[in-house]
Amino acid sequence: MFNYLISSAADPYSSHQQLQIAEVKLTEMEMQLPPHEGDELSVVDMHTGGEPLRIIHSGYPEVKGDSVLSKRRYVREHLDHLRRVLMFEPRGHYDMYGALVVDSELPEADLGVLFMHNEGYSTMCGHAVIALGRFAVDYKLVKEPQSPETQVNIHCPCGLVKAFVEYSEGKTGGVRFLSVPAFTFATDVTVSLERFGDVTVDISYGGAFYAFVDAKRFGLDVTTSRTRDLVDAATAVTNAVKSQVKLYHPTSDDLAFLYGTILTDGKDDYSSDPTANMCVFAEAQVDRSPTGSGVTARVALQYHRGLIRLNQTRTFQSGATGSQFTGRAVEETKCGDFKAVVVEVSGRAFYTGVSRFVQEPEDKLTHGFLLK
Numbered sequence: 224m225f226n227y228l229i230s231s232a233a234d235p236y237s238s239h240q241q242l243q244i245a246e247v248k249l250t251e252m253e254m255q256l257p258p259h260e261g262d263e264l265s266v267v268d269m270h271t272g273g274e275p276l277r278i279i280h281s282g283y284p285e286v287k288g289d290s291v292l293s294k295r296r297y298v299r300e301h302l303d304h305l306r307r308v309l310m311f312e313p314r315g316h317y318d319m320y321g322a323l324v325v326d327s328e329l330p331e332a333d334l335g336v337l338f339m340h341n342e343g344y345s346t347m348c349g350h351a352v353i354a355l356g357r358f359a360v361d362y363k364l365v366k367e368p369q370s371p372e373t374q375v376n377i378h379c380p381c382g383l384v385k386a387f388v389e390y391s392e393g394k395t396g397g398v399r400f401l402s403v404p405a406f407t408f409a410t411d412v413t414v415s416l417e418r419f420g421d422v423t424v425d426i427s428y429g430g431a432f433y434a435f436v437d438a439k440r441f442g443l444d445v446t447t448s449r450t451r452d453l454v455d456a457a458t459a460v461t462n463a464v465k466s467q468v469k470l471y472h473p474t475s476d477d478l479a480f481l482y483g484t485i486l487t488d489g490k491d492d493y494s495s496d497p498t499a500n501m502c503v504f505a506e507a508q509v510d511r512s513p514t515g516s517g518v519t520a521r522v523a524l525q526y527h528r529g530l531i532r533l534n535q536t537r538t539f540q541s542g543a544t545g546s547q548f549t550g551r552a553v554e555e556t557k558c559g560d561f562k563a564v565v566v567e568v569s570g571r572a573f574y575t576g577v578s579r580f581v582q583e584p585e586d587k588l589t590h591g592f593l594l595k
């Protein structure tokens with residue numbers, strides 16, 4: 224669908240003549256696809272704070288459905304094999320993350336998007352929105368970019384997210400976005416974990432639901448402990464909350480599920496120092512970034528607890544890579560009966576490459592596999 228845009232903006236920033244000549248040759252070589260059957264799948268790869276984003280812009284069959292949420296149901300039921308092809312090995316890996324660009328039913332949206340990961344399809348993804356904002360401007364999915372910021376309206380399954388992309392002299396930079404209404408679902412909920420006993424968690428929504436626990440409860444530190452230990456603790460919390468707490472979202476049942484658990488350093492009182500967290504989502508997948516939807520949910524929780532005021536900016540640091548996002552509540556609002564806030568999250572994404580994936584029918588591993 225976006226093929227013509229890709230070729231007209233194959234390298235938005237290249238100006239050196241020799242480099243351009245080299246790229247023409249590369250492009251010719253790339254045109255020679257190896258033996259394969261079926262459509263190629265074309266992607267642009269980026270990362271935000273270390274978290275990968277594979278943006279799929281062509282090669283998918285028609286995604287049916289009259290809304291982004293119904294398209295999410297459609298891909299889950301009819302096209303899930305393609306998620307495995309693109310997210311799993313040998314083309315991806317256990318912690319790969321994807322975004323499929325789709326049409327939106329909202330006239331104000333510049334694009335719609337479906338998020339995918341190792342277990343299925345998310346409803347919100349902040350690191351992806353930060354990357355997609357840049358992508359949309361660089362690949363001309365929005366008309367007439369504006370300086371100093373270009374607005375890109377991204378229709379996510381959770382709703383319309385407004386991204387603002389720094390744009391100056393033809394170059395894109397950092398991105399901030401305004402979340403859908405974010406709210407605290409419940410505080411101080413005690414759940415029983417087989418291995419760790421009773422644990423008290425908070426549950427908050429930032430386009431997806433997360434459980435929050437201080438990592439110290441498990442004798443862990445989000446920045447120095449072994450990733451495997453953090454994943455085990457967070458996964459035990461996720462499983463317990465899923466089986467012991469019924470979630471509810473005022474606008475759609477499709478949004479009412481626990482996406483993951485975020486372990487924190489417990490530094491929720493306002494400070495100008497960064498606070499670290501580690502998000503384990505989907506099937507024990509580890510976010511390398513500070514988690515945009517998690518920052519949204521955590522800011523809503525801190526606001527609900529009276530620990531921060533409107534427009535007080537906090538810095539959130541990934542326990543995995545040390546990368547940072549900032550977050551602040553900018554407006555009070557409602558989501559059904561829940562008191563909610565709109566949260567602004569800022570970060571920066573970078574390009575890592577482009578790929579055209581193919582499949583050969585004789586390849587028994589072409590459909591994807593995962594090593595845990």
Ligand SMILES: O=C(O)[C@H]1NCC[C@@H]1O
Pocket residue numbers: 274320345347348349350351502504510512513514515516517
């Ligand atoms: O930034 C985020 O919101 C996401 N990153 C991976 C898990 C979440 O969807």
